[in-house]
Amino acid sequence: MMGPHWWYNRFRGWGYRLTIPRQAILEILSKSDKHLSAEEIYLEVHKEYPSIGLATIYRTLELLVQMGIVNKFDFGDGRARYELAEDSKGPKHHHHLICNVCGRVIDYRDFSEEEKNFFESLERNLSQRYNFEIKNHQVMFYGICDKCKGK
Amino acid sequence: MMGPHWWYNRFRGWGYRLTIPRQAILEILSKSDKHLSAEEIYLEVHKEYPSIGLATIYRTLELLVQMGIVNKFDFGDGRARYELAEDSKGPKHHHHLICNVCGRVIDYRDFSEEEKNFFESLERNLSQRYNFEIKNHQVMFYGICDKCKGK
DNA sequence: ATCGCAAATGAGAATCATTCTCAATTGAGA
């Protein structure tokens, strides 16, 4: 239900092993509230486990994305960024505002009830209309952030 | 208002030149209804203008994205994909359904009035809430397409 | 607790989309 247990069962359910490197990576991801790149994760993991290689970071992230534990994003800075999709308290779903000028990424999760309901019903509608099973979605708004507006 | 005229004025407005390579690229983009990669555009352009190089394709696409004439997407296949943002008839805005299994990308632009209104009011709301000037947005739904559902 | 083996890993090489460099070309105002 929480922490390691939860991960452990999830891995077993998929027939995967819960190894040290995988735990270390999940540990880092769950401690951070940022959008980490593979290399940033590698550097963090490396502090505790210097023997874990970058290739394992990439392989593990790919796995976690497949399992739906982690979300992968492209914010346009030339590298993929990763975020835990949920924590012990439940999903951390949110949308993004991305500044075209400075590249800043703002998370917003203060959804209105209306917004929440809208996306739910939209997903149901699309699933039917296109016979497409929707697992998740990403919403990004592009523009100019407050800091960059002042010229 | 349409075709070359429109592009020409747009370029002049930004202080850019409307050159042969730029026209050739816009020509290809406006003829296609697909999500083209830089290389695919290069190959098409190359048929008509063999002397135009790949670097110019990248440079031009970057410019067109800046100008808001072209939208850039990452559908997860390791290369950026480009689409004309608008044509002579107006904006071609739409959202995407992306299959996690086969990678297929489905455009949908048959928005309901409700959906259209929702995004408009959401953008106004977010602009105010975050003092963020929104220029455009991208919405992607991930899941399993009809073809891949039948196992 | 030990064994056997497929799954997972580390290190480094290989890929490959994208960006950079720089000399040559070109568009548009004067």
Place this chain on the structure above:
DNA sequence: TCTCAATTGAGAATGATTCTCATTTGCGAT
């Protein structure tokens, strides 16, 4: 037509991600 900054082509350089393969490890079965 003349001038010069903007643009381009070719190829090298970059850098994130993937691949290879020998070695290690988790875990079910003994």
